[in-house]
């Protein structure tokens with residue numbers, strides 16, 4: 001069935017969006033309530049509060065919201081609020097049997113048998129996984145063997161920029177490039193799409209009870225998207241993950257417990273990545289080669305670990321002025337700190353800003369909650385499809401000009417889409433090379449070190465030994481962060 005859009009002409013639906021301080025942070029809200037479903041068990045919230053606080057500048061200014069198109073079956077905005085009564089959920093349109101051949105991903109292995117999966121063989125849900133298991137120890141060894149030095153920054157404290165003033169002051173590209181405080185990104189980060197007016201759509205934190213509602217809308221409009229998968233959700237809903245994958249959507253890693261990665265130790269970050277990669281492979285047969293840091297919380301330490309684990313970062317677009325990011329802030333509706341109108345206001349601001357870019361763009365949205373899916377299917381996506389000038393909506397991998405098969409380790413074409421290499425900087429401060437999938441060739445990019453092959457001599461200043469005890473490691477991390485600052489000339 002196709003939706004026929006209710007054309008409202010240019011009726012200016014001016015919403016009483018108020019953007020006060022309550023909307024100034026995309027990540028500081030209390031834990032969002034757990035979504036529940038009549039057809040599934042209740043799941044805990046995907047994101048425990050991390051205290052990672054985006055700077056106030058990330059909030060776009062208020063603009064009149066003018067919707068020229070909405071979905072005629074949309075829930076009214078007045079019904080989209082924190083604590084709204086549960087709505088019916090949709091069942092999956094297609095369930096794929098074990099052994100099915102993926103047609104959307106060329107060269108992919110057949111679909112695994114998820115009846116053999118046992119959640120007891122995975123870490124507890126929504127908690128940072130233990131790091132002492134043999135699997136995690138093996139992944140730690142692989143990171144060590146990669147030869148990529150991990151910068152010795154100490155983990156940040158929960159609370160974001162205000163509680164990490166020294167780290168925040170060193171968050172620029174000449175320092176740790178901590179995205180949370182100032183939106184620093186490296187050339188290896190994917191933050192835009194290639195072509196102007198192309199939107200690499202994405203939905204984070206699922207699969208959830210409301211994901212099938214979104215899948216139905218996408219299917220009815222022949223749209224494909226990128227899903228950033230929380231490992232804890234994947235083991236809870238493996239069948240849903242299989243349908244997302246088999247329907248031709250891109251899957252990407254979004255950590256196991258949705259923790260703010262810069263607050264974690266190297267070992268904990270490795271465990272977050274490793275378990276999420278593993279559960280996605282166990283369920284679908286393929287391993288994503290990209291990830292999105294929850295809350296955008298990434299710095300060069302997280303980047304180095306990700307690179308050693310064959311994961312390229314995908315964040316979302318920052319406005320040309322740098323004053324705000326392309327974050328709908330829909331995640332904060334269930335917590336009651338942002339209204340549906342404010343989310344549409346943010347979306348409108350993004351729509352007005354996108355034509356000013358010379359590239360395409362990436363926006364932060366979520367499929368975890370009823371409210372966020374209601375807004376996506378009822379308002380945001382219908383409006384995007386009717387937008388003038390027209391937009392092209394694609395999964396992020398495709399908006400980078402690459403086939404869907406390049407999104408997975410097992411099917412990636414290494415000759416045309418080389419994974420990030422293992423070259424290391426001579427200083428011990430990670431040196432990121434260009435050329436990763438979708439990387440932007442920035443004129444201000446740091447050049448790759450000419451002595452990148454001398455990894456064996458790079459261990460003195462910045463590489464954090466992964467076999468240290470936590471206390472020793474912390475002390476060493478403090479020391480090496482100071483050393484790294486000297487190396488950087490700060």
Ligand SMILES: [Zn+2]
Pocket residue numbers: 047204205254258294295
């Ligand atoms: Zn998330």
